[in-house]
Amino acid sequence: MTQTSFAADNRITLHGTWSREQATALQRLLSDRLAQLLEREPEPASLDLSGIGELDACGCQLLVLFMENLRRRGISPVTCTLSEQVADQVALLGFSDAFSVVDTPGKL
C-alpha cells in the first residue's frame, strides 16, 4: 500500500512499495506532483525516498523518468535520500548515477 505525503513545498516524500503492480498508481501520483511543482516557482526540489521499502526496475524507471521530466522543465532535484537497502537496489539496477545519491541516512 503506497502512502505518500506532500508538503506545500518542493519536497517530495514517498513511502511504501514501488513496483510493477503499483506502477499505474505511482505514475498518476507523480504526474500530479509534477503538475503541482510546475505551478510553483522553479527551484530545486528534494526527493525523500527513505520511506520506500521495496523498489523494482519498473518503479525505479518511473522515478528516473519523473526526475528527468523535472529536469527538463527546469526543476532539478538536488537531494535524493534513500535508505541503504534501496540505494543498493538502485545500484544493482544501474540507476545510481541517475539518482545522484547524496545522502544515505541511517547507514550503519
Added chain:
Amino acid sequence: MTTPTGEPDGIDLKRFNQVFFEECAENLAEMEHILIELGEREPDHEQLNAIFRAAHSIKGGAGIFGFDDMTVVTHVMESLLDLLRNREIPFAPGMIDLFLEAGDAISMQLAGHKEGKPVRQEAIDQVVGKLQQLNEGACAKESCKNPSPAPSLTARSAAGSLLPLRYRLTFTPDPEIFNRGIRMESIISELAALALPGEFACRASLAEVPQLEDFDPGLCITRWHFTLATAAAREQLFEVFMFAADEEQLQLEELPLAGQAELPPSAAAPPLSEAETASVGRRAYDSNEAAPGAFGRRSVEAESSIRVNVAKVDQLINQVGELLITQAMLAQIVMGLDPIQHQALQRGLAQLERNTRDLQGSVMSIRLVPISMVFSRFPRMVRELAAKLGKQVELKTIGESTELDKGLIERITDPLCHLVRNALDHGLESAETRVANGKEPTGTLCLRASQVGGRIVIDVIDDGAGLNRERIVAKAQERGIPCSESMSDEEAWQLIFAPGFSTAEEVTDLSGRGVGMDVVLKNVQAIGGRVQIASEPGEGSRFTISLPLTLAILEGLSVAVGTEKFIIPINVVIESLQPKPDQLKSVNGKEVVQIRGDYLPILRLHRLFHLEPEVLAPERGILILVEAEGERGAIMVDALLDEQQVVVKSIETNYKKVEGSAGATILGDGRVALILDLTELFMMHRKS
C-alpha cells in the same frame, strides 16, 4: 620465469606436455572445423573470435613449453586475425585457405615436437611469409592498432586456453518486459555472478524521455549497458537472458585492450573499475597469468569431462572382466546346489550377475567415443579431393554421435578413408557427366553411422555411377580370380575385394599408398567386421561396414568337443543345426552337408585340434554353419553349450599364437577356452 635461453627453470614441464599436445590438437581441430564450414564465406565476428582464441591458446601453450617455432606461426596468424576482427583489413576469400595452411603448418610442428616427425621448414616459412605480407599490407594502408609485440625469449604470454575477456553488453529490452514479469534484478545478479570479482559494471539509461503524464508506466523504456570481464563463454552470457530477451535485443562486443573499456559517457560517469586501469599496455587476457593451472588448462571453465589415461581405463575394463569371470564361476558352483535349500544364495547370485553386467556396460562405455572423431577429418579431405578431381561433391554425415570403442576408432579410420577416396575417385562423376545424365551437378557422398543390434554399422553412400558389373567380372577373369557370368550381383561386387584385383597401376596417388580394396577388407575383418556392397548402375553405391561394439568383449557361442570347449564368435555364425543323414554327402572325398541347395564343407574340430570327441557321426553332433571372408563351412562339434559374452584374453602374451585361434577366454569353470579364428580353420582344413 624463464631464463634467457628460453628454458623454464625449476618446474619440470614435460609431464604437462601431453595435455598441451592434446589441447593443441583440439584447438587445431576447432579451427579447421570452423574454416571448413565457412567454405568461401566471410566469417562473422563470433567465428573470427573463435579462430582467434584457438590460435591464441596454442600460442600461449607453445610459449610456456618453449616451442618457439609454433609461437612464431601462431603469432603471425593471430595478428592477421586481430586485424580482421577489428575490421582494419578486408576479408579475402583466399584467407580461408591460408588459415587452413597455417593450421597444417602448426600441426606439422606439433607432430615434430610430439613424435619427432620431420618438419618441412620451407612450407612453414612460406605460410608465415604469406601471413606476414597480409599483415604488413594492412599496416601500410592505415595506421593500424599497435599489435602486441612479437614474442621474445624472455617475455612469454602464459595464456591459458580460456582466459577472461572483456565485454560490453548492451541490452535493449522489449517494452513489455515488465508486464511479462521478468525481473531485471535477477538477470543483473546472474550476469554479475559470471564476471570476475570487481569486474562488473552496470548502467541503466532511459532510451527515451516521454512526458510523464502520457507515459504508460508498465512499459520498459530503459536500456542497460554492462561492462564485465569474464571467462565465461558468450553462450553463457546469452543464456542469462534466455527467457528475457531475443538475440537482437542483445549486443555483445569484445573489448580488446584493457584501459580502453569505458562505459558510454553519461551525466555522472562512474569511475573506471580498478582492474581496467591497472593493466594498461598488457592484453586483457593475460591477467590470469599467475592463476594456478595456467599451464594451458581450461582452469576456469566448468568441466563436464575429465581426461583419463587410457591405460587406467583398460585396467578398469580388465578388472571388471575378471569380476565377470569370478561371478560366472560362483554361478557354476551354485548351480550344483539344491535350489530349495539355497534359494537366497541363488537369488543373491542372480542379483550379482545383473550388477556385474551393469558395471561392465558402464565401464565399456567409458571407452566409447563418438564416431564424429573419425568423420571429422572427412570434410577437409572431401573438399580437397573434390577440388583436385575437379568434381563437385557435397559431404553429408549422419549419426555422428554413434559411439564405438576407442580401439576401433583408430582401426576403422584407414578403411573408411579408402572407401571415401574410392567413392570420390571412381564412384562420383564429374559435374558435366552428371548433368548429361540428368543428375544434379553436385554429387552427394553420405557417411552414415548407426548402431544396429550390438553392432556398429557405417555406410559410405554415393549417388554416382554405381559399380560396373561387366568391367568388374572382366577384370576378375583377367586376373584369374574365380568368378562366373552367372554369379549374383552381390557376389560380383565382392570380387573387388579379392586379392590381386586392383593393381598398382590403377591406384592413383589420390587413393594413396598403393593399397587395394583387399587390404580394406582385411583390416575390417581384423577387427571383427564385415563389408557389404550394394550398387545400382547410374544411381550410386553403398559400402556398409559392420563392426562389433568392442574388441575386448566378444559375443560368442560356446561349444564342446570332447573335454574341451571352444568359443565361436557370433558374427561369423549363420545358424546351427543337427543334420539329417540325407543331408550328408561326399564331394571329392570331402565331407559336405547340403543346406538349401548349397554344399558346405564339414570341418571336424576334433580332427583339427586332435581331440577325442564324444560324437563321431555328424548326424549325432551339431553343425555350426559359419561364414568368414566369403568362405562358408559347417563346424562339427559335440554339443552347443551357450551364447555368451566372453572377455578376450591373450595367449600370445605368455605363449604364442595358437593356429586356428584368435585369442582365448576364461570360462565360468575357470578353464581356458580358445576363441576360434574361422579363416585359419578353413586354411587348416584345406591343408589336412
Added chain:
Amino acid sequence: MQRANAVSGQQSGGEGSSEYLTFTLGSESYGIDILKVQEIRGYDCVTRIANTPPFIKGVINLRGVIVPIVDLRIKFDVGEATYHEFTVVIIINVIGKVVGIVVDGVSDVVALPAQSIKPAPEFGASLDTRYITGLGTLNDEMLILVDIEKLIGSDELQIVDTTAENPLSEVASV
C-alpha cells in the same frame, strides 16, 4: 602381470652369493635363480592346446592371465611324468613371459656363494649344457644350476614365437 615374489628366500649367505630355488626332476636336483620365480602352485585345470609337442601340457588360468605349462620331465626325459596332488608347478617370470614348469618336487631356497659354483660339465647331464650355468653343492649333493631364462626362451621349448602377430593380441593383456 604379478611381479611380486611369492616365495621368500632364506637369509643370503653373505656377499657374492645368490639364492636359488631347488627342485627335483627324477633323481637329479636343480636350482634356479629365486628372483625369476613368481610363485609355486599345484598342477590343476590345464587346458590342452592342439598340435603342441607332448611336453607342452597346455595353458592354465593364473588369476585371469593365460600361462603355458611345460613339463620338463617329459622334455628332458627324466623321471616319470605323473600328475597328482603333490605335483608342483613353478611359475617363472622371465623375458616378459610368465610360464609354468612342472617338476617332481620343490625343496629349499638356498644361498650359494659364487666361489663355490663350479663350471658346467661338458657332458653327462640330462639338461643340455648350454642351459647350465654351473654346478653347486648342497649337503654333498650336486645341484645343477639352470639358466632358466635361456631355457624358456629357447627354440627347444617352443614357447616363444617370432612369427606373425595376431591383431587381437593387443587387447586385454594383464
